[in-house]
Amino acid sequence: MKLYSYWRSSSSYRVRIALHLKRIPFEYEAIHLLKDGGAQNAPDYREKNPGRTVPMLEWTDGGELRRLSQSMAIIEYLDELHPEPPLLPRDPLGRARARMLAEIPNSAIQPLQNLVVIKKVKAELHGDGQAWARSWNERGLEALEATARPFAGRYCIGDSLTIADVFLVPQLYSARRFGVDVSRYPTLARVDAACAEHEAFQRAHPDRQPDAEP
């Protein structure tokens, strides 16, 4: 399997965590989102992934080339094909809650603070891109803290890792970059610290990727 990734992309970071948790070996293909107008906008990449996003997973299956984009779809797929360790609880309500918590970074925070959006806020609306990104992180993390609190144990849902943790840790990494004080979200900060002890989370960290910059 080959993962098209950018070191600081929080969506790529999610898939890296899932791959390492499941001990799936993969080749790392760096897509520089900033240099020369962004490698994701180059015609050859765009042909592979019209969404012009990372992450994208690529593999061959009985001689056929397969490609999959969108971190949530990729992680659900990996969890179906490589069920151990599971990233979703066994019971439907637990699974639903894990997905609900993952959806807050996935659809209520990250989309509003990704590079393309910040660029548009700055270039077209002459706004402060950092302040924009910070405010959506704060609003979303406040919601996530309150939503997760009743379910959290060592991790977001009780004491087993789930997809909720896989989405939380990269979001807190982004939030810090935008100047958010994550200690204001004590449940999330505590879960983040617990995840950081796992080798899989450590190996997936942006600073450990081949395309990391000083």
Add this chain to the structure above:
Amino acid sequence: MKLYSYWRSSSSYRVRIALHLKRIPFEYEAIHLLKDGGAQNAPDYREKNPGRTVPMLEWTDGGELRRLSQSMAIIEYLDELHPEPPLLPRDPLGRARARMLAEIPNSAIQPLQNLVVIKKVKAELHGDGQAWARSWNERGLEALEATARPFAGRYCIGDSLTIADVFLVPQLYSARRFGVDVSRYPTLARVDAACAEHEAFQRAHPDRQPDAEP
């Protein structure tokens, strides 16, 4: 089951489609997102759903009150509990592709054009909210058209309805409201027309809801 919904909310519309497709009876509780600062921001709703979003599903389960927000999590839950008709293909790759296509509206279009974001663009950045919403719809639908084309039959993935269609139809409804010419996306427009023939999609349409306004 009770669904907290707003007639024009595209995320609520997705869940209404799923409920009607699966013939699950539900009570409709309207949350007016605009009047008096928005019912979603009232303390009693915020306590139920700290994310201040619709849709939210509420039910009792052995005497216990349960609540679930986030349309993707709700729909996956409904599909697990009420498997007929299935909203995901049987094979893992098909399931992954359906989720990938659903993720484009879910995490690349709708979050950028929801009411809260448009409000911020207008009030804080003095931008044109309609133009902002239109541009993200166009960018996202272009990606969705190109991504869906190789898999589409009568519907987004072959000839069976999936979660990809459940997310597509409400997005095209929103796109039209923002002035997007959806005929520019021939695959999507064709699938939309096929979905419109289903009673479940008709019953879920914004204009058919109890809180619809003329």
